[in-house]
Amino acid sequence: xxxxxxxxxxxxxxxxxxxxxxxxxxxxxxxxxxxxxxxxxxxxxxxxxxxxxxxxxxxxxxxxxxxxxxxxxxxxxxxxxxxxxxxxxxxxxxxxxxxxxxxxxxxxxxxxxxxxxxxxxxxxxxxxxxxxxxxxxxxxxxxxxxxxxxxxx
Numbered sequence: 001x002x003x004x005x006x007x008x009x010x011x012x013x014x015x016x017x018x019x020x021x022x023x024x025x026x027x028x029x030x031x032x033x034x035x036x037x038x039x040x041x042x043x044x045x046x047x048x049x050x051x052x053x054x055x056x057x058x059x060x061x062x063x064x065x066x067x068x069x070x071x072x073x074x075x076x077x078x079x080x081x082x083x084x085x086x087x088x089x090x091x092x093x094x095x096x097x098x099x100x101x102x103x104x105x106x107x108x109x110x111x112x113x114x115x116x117x118x119x120x121x122x123x124x125x126x127x128x129x130x131x132x133x134x135x136x137x138x139x140x141x142x143x144x145x146x147x148x149x150x151x152x153x
Contacts, residue, residue, distance in 0.1 A: 006133055007071040037091070050094040057089025058082050058147055071102040072144060075134070086089055097141045098144040099135040103128055107149040125153060 017127025037043075037051035043060065044050045051060060062080035063071065070082040075097035082091070084107050103109040103124040112121045113132050120142070122130045 008112070048068065048077055049074075050095070053090040054091035055089055057086045058084055058091040058149060068104045068106070070104050070107070072098060072103075072111075072147075073100045073142075074144075079139065082147070083150050086150060090146065091146045092146045093144060094109045095144040096141070097133070098135050098142045100129055100131050101144070101147075103149075107151055108153055110146075110148040110150075111144060112146040112148075113144045115140045115142050 027095055032138060035053040035055060037054055040051045049060070049063060058070070059082050061069065061083045063069065063079050064120065067081075070084055072080045072082075072095060074080070074095050077097075080095065084104055098113060101111040101124055103126055105127045107126055109124040110121060110122065111130070111132060112119070114120065115136075120132065123131045124134055132144065135138045135142075
């Protein structure tokens with residue numbers, strides 16, 4: 001009788017193992033958002049701005065006169081403009097020779113940057129502007145690393 005019990009138990013274990021494997025095959029691993037900016041390599045090749053990661057609420061767009069956009073200026077390049085969606089957002093990047101950040105009319109913008117390897121940060125009120133790098137003083141070249149926005153002050 002104990003032999004039968006062992007056989008049944010062993011058979012049940014084998015069936016349970018097969019059922020678990022079948023369930024695992026039917027359920028792929030969970031997707032994890034990487035937050036990589038779509039088309040970043042092409043944008044870098046065409047415009048000279050490396051867009052790394054973001055939450056999708058700060059998006060590079062064409063600069064349009066009169067539009068309520070966040071704008072960044074860098075030496076010897078056309079301005080870079082960003083649409084802001086939602087109450088908050090972020091975008092990491094590398095934009096060398098940056099010198100001024102303009103916020104849109106509804107969001108406070110925090111710009112994080114480096115000047116000669118030394119980190120810096122500025123907070124720009126809605127509708128305002130602030131200099132970074134050369135915008136703060138001559139001989140300083142800033143690399144803009146991140147923009148974070150939040151609706152209001």
